[in-house]
Amino acid sequence: MFPFIKYISLLHFLAMFSFQQELAAETNASQELIRESATLTRDVLEQHFNDLKGTLKKLLDERLMSLLQEVDTIEQDSIKPLDECQKLIEHGVSTADDLLREGESAICGDVEQHNEKLCSFTKKALHIQLDSLPEVPSLVDVPCLSAQLDDCLLTILRNQIFRHGTVASRPPVQLEEFVEKPGGILVRWCKVDDDFVPQDYRLQCRKSTASHFEDVYVGSETEFIVLHIDPNVDYQFRVCARGDGRQEWSPWSVPQIGRTTLVPHEWTAGLEGxxxxxxxxxxxxxxxxxxxxxxxxxxxxxxxxxxxxxxxxxxxxxxxxxxxxxxxxxxxxxxxxxxxxxxxxxxxxxxxxxxxxxxxxxxxxxxxxxxxxxxxxxxxxxxxxxxxxxxxxxxxxxxxxxxxxxxxxxxxxxxxxxxxxxxxxxxxxxx
Structure with a gap:
């Protein structure tokens, strides 16, 4: 009798030990999921904001260059006619100055050359038009460049940046059930965030040996039969959702394994019709x-x-x-x-x-x-x-x-x- 009781006690101990090992394994898996998801979330946040900073700097540099080019264009277009006017005035002053020196030389020269130089001076003076000068615009009529910069942009950006991005402790939707179908799997999912209002769901699938997930369903239903599934092969599934009125998708659910042991339905080949x-x-x-x-x-x-x-x-x-x-x-x-x-x-x-x-x-x-x-x-x-x-x-x-x-x-x-x-x-x- 006592050996039998000891045997039962040993079985009970082994069962409890096995149960504790299972709990320890589940606890370790949960801890690993938290650590891995936290690390991945940090990487996603850092990459996203680094991309934003790079893109924002590029956009600001491009806008600055555009405004500077606009300043250069206005400056060149405005100064060009004034440069031409300046050249005409300087040419007229230079011509008048040369004629003035020629007149002084005619007055101060000897008597024999006096009449000849005066005659030449008179001819030139008759042909020069000192009163024909270009019109010079007043200062109020010429461009005076300035930059208009709205400081409210910083306020808008600050408000948008402070509201940009959120961190959630869990995705708003999770996979709920896998039902075997011949050559397929019926996948069901559910919403786990009461404050989240879904508009569409997105289900992805991949073979466990594949490297990339592929979309298999996008729509408003909470279940979908994934066909063309090879029997006795593990497939990974994940689902996300898009909130009502939003464009971006939520974080992915925790990937889960699904499989079917049921062979796919097939029609008999060879019938002529x-x-x-x-x-x-x-x-x-x-x-x-x-x-x-x-x-x-x-x-x-x-x-x-x-x-x-x-x-x-x-x-x-x-x-x-x-x-x-x-x-x-x-x-x-x-x-x-x-x-x-x-x-x-x-x-x-x-x-x-x-x-x-x-x-x-x-x-x-x-x-x-x-x-x-x-x-x-x-x-x-x-x-x-x-x-x-x-x-x-x-x-x-x-x-x-x-x-x-x-x-x-x-x-x-x-x-x-x-x-x-x-x-x-x-x-x-x-x-």
Whole structure:
């Protein structure tokens, strides 16, 4: 008895020790997150303000050079006519001075040359126009340069700088939940800052081995299915938000790891009437005359999941068109409106085992999504309906849904999906 009690005590001790180690590891991770985010925030702030200072200095230098060039231009344009006037006046004064000296020489010379010099002086004096001088503007009419500098710029800049930038202890939005989807992950996020009013969200993703995040969603919703996810591979996600009426994005949330273990849904390749995308999750009804049902490659839809068809483009509708699930592939049919299948037609009619229901959904259009949800509600002896396996089926389209029980004679927890279109142009994505 006592050894057993000691063994239980040892297990309890080991469990407590392991729990303490987990708490210590979580505490260390939290401390490391705080230190790393603080270091990164310091680096971002220093880089941002250094860039601002450099840009502001460059802008001020450019403005100063522009104003100085404007001063130079006004100065040159204003002085040029005055320089020309100055030259004319100086030329007239120099000419008059030369003529004056020539007159003095004529008066003071000998008698023989006196008449000749006086005659020459008289001729020159008659031709010179001492009274023809350029008009000199008054001082009040010439430019007087000055600089007008508004000191309120410093006040405006000071007020803007003092309000520029904030430091938050945590981002305003955080990742909340990851839900596995076949070949995808449904990512949900939520607002954690009550004072923050979001206008748009921005979700980014990258493989854990990649170096750069890429945008996968920008919009107002708080969840998004990220497709083209490789199964059993870690992906990092982060989200941020833009406040109402603002242009800049908030800080990023703490990156978190998400993954899916569910293989992606694929259509079966090789059916003549349909062309497939490279990932085989998009089927296009081509203009081939061949007709038939395009099935999934494998029974990859499991009860408890949501199967979604999204109509990318539409063609001419037909009452035999169908989107749905079935127990098994059956060749030779041109529609899923048959036994062991449930489907919706493009006109909104719902069929169970080939019989049309009274309830009807809206007709599908370009951009419509049709979802199938199923859960097991009976596993046991035969019911009054004649089967011993019952699935509760919910089909939703354009914000309306129908719910019914699908009775089968065999246990089926994984199903095929399929589609059929009579006319070309229909393109459908499955996920």
């Amino acid at each position: 349909y062309s497939l995308s490279s990932r085989r999750n998009i089927a296009l009804r081509n203009d081939s005359q061949s007709c038939g049902v395009l099935y999934s490659k494998a029974p990859t839809y499991f009860c408890g999941q949501t199967l979604t068809f999204r109509i990318e483009t539409v063609g001419q509708p037909d009452r035999r068109d169908s989107l749905g699930v079935c127990v098994e592939q059956q060749n030779g049919y041109d529609s899923l409106q048959r036994d062991k299948a449930v489907c919706i037609s493009t006109n909104g009619a719902v069929f169970v085992n080939g019989k049309e229901m009274t309830n009807q959904l809206p007709a599908v259009t370009s951009g419509s999504t049709v979802t199938f949800d199923m859960e097991v509600v009976q596993l046991g002896p035969p019911s009054t309906e004649g089967g011993n396996f019952k699935l509760r089926v919910t089909i939703s389209s354009n914000n309306r849904e129908v719910v019914f029980d699908w009775v089968l004679d065999q246990c089926c927890v994984s199903l095929y999906f399929g589609c059929s279109f009579s006319y070309p142009g229909w393109k459908v994505l499955v996920f």
